[in-house]
Amino acid sequence: MPQVTEEIPHPAREQLELSAVLHALSEPVRLDMVARLAACELDDEPTCGSFDVAVTKSTCTHHFKVLREAGVIRQRQRGTARLNTLRRDDLEARFPGLLDAVLRSAVVHG
Amino acid sequence: MPQVTEEIPHPAREQLELSAVLHALSEPVRLDMVARLAACELDDEPTCGSFDVAVTKSTCTHHFKVLREAGVIRQRQRGTARLNTLRRDDLEARFPGLLDAVLRSAVVHG
DNA sequence: GCACTCGTACGATGGTTGTCGTACAAGCGA
DNA sequence: TCGCTTGTACGACAACCATCGTACGAGTGC
Numbered sequence: 001m002p003q004v005t006e007e008i009p010h011p012a013r014e015q016l017e018l019s020a021v022l023h024a025l026s027e028p029v030r031l032d033m034v035a036r037l038a039a040c041e042l043d044d045e046p047t048c049g050s051f052d053v054a055v056t057k058s059t060c061t062h063h064f065k066v067l068r069e070a071g072v073i074r075q076r077q078r079g080t081a082r083l084n085t086l087r088r089d090d091l092e093a094r095f096p097g098l099l100d101a102v103l104r105s106a107v108v109h110g
Numbered sequence: 111m112p113q114v115t116e117e118i119p120h121p122a123r124e125q126l127e128l129s130a131v132l133h134a135l136s137e138p139v140r141l142d143m144v145a146r147l148a149a150c151e152l153d154d155e156p157t158c159g160s161f162d163v164a165v166t167k168s169t170c171t172h173h174f175k176v177l178r179e180a181g182v183i184r185q186r187q188r189g190t191a192r193l194n195t196l197r198r199d200d201l202e203a204r205f206p207g208l209l210d211a212v213l214r215s216a217v218v219h220g
Numbered sequence: 221g222c223a224c225t226c227g228t229a230c231g232a233t234g235g236t237t238g239t240c241g242t243a244c245a246a247g248c249g250a
Numbered sequence: 251t252c253g254c255t256t257g258t259a260c261g262a263c264a265a266c267c268a269t270c271g272t273a274c275g276a277g278t279g280c
Binding site: 137168172173176190191 | 270271272275278
Binding site: 018019020023025026031094095096097098100101102104105106 | 127128129130132133135136137138141204205206207208210211212214215216
């Protein structure tokens with residue numbers, strides 16, 4: 001049977017919008033998620049539950065959805081778990097230097 | 111008598127918050143304002159009215175206020191006019207590379 | 221003085237959003 | 251099989267926000 005790895009909708013690289021990305025990153029909880037994701041090894045794909053954020057599960061789902069729809073992260077399903085990765089390459093291609101600048105600032109100040 | 115140039119409240123450099131800056135820049139109208147401001151000569155200080163944006167005066171005032179309170183721009187009064195400048199140095203000091211990355215992306219894609 | 225311009229302040233309004241609780245679907249493991 | 255875990259979906263709710271119109275205060279120029 002076919003492996004179900006990508007039934008979750010994601011915007012294509014060319015469709016990424018600066019406003020949406022900035023808006024997604026302007027939320028402290030989401031920025032925290034992205035910073036943690038960025039701190040992971042390249043081949044590591046943490047699940048949603050592995051993020052120890054100060055909100056409930058449903059709020060967490062909401063934030064991941066915002067990040068995914070803005071094109072900041074990519075999600076794929078494995079069993080009941082949902083694996084998350086930063087879309088570094090796509091972001092870098094569309095908005096060179098942006099993610100690095102945000103992450104550097106986010107890490108330095110709280 | 112003292113010249114009244116700075117009775118308008120601005121956050122200090124150390125008080126600038128990444129979330130607030132990203133949020134301010136995530137609005138297309140405001141991003142447009144900032145991009146125009148960035149395109150000005152260094153010694154040029156355009157007034158609020160010189161921005162040909164697609165919103166009414168009061169909405170314009172609102173957006174300038176958001177940008178000012180986030181620390182993205184500085185405003186000073188001269189007569190009835192209000193002169194605007196980008197806080198390039200402060201932004202660069204707190205969030206190195208961020209403004210440039212945003213502006214570069216904003217200019218490239220509409 | 222008087223009209224005009226610049227920009228703010230205030231209130232209203234409709235849309236967006238961050239948060240949560242509950243219910244549910246799907247896989248994992250004993 | 252029977253829980254347990256993962257995460258989503260949906261509804262609710264309060265807070266926020268972008269927008270506008272109107273009214274106003276303060277300079278500017280005739």
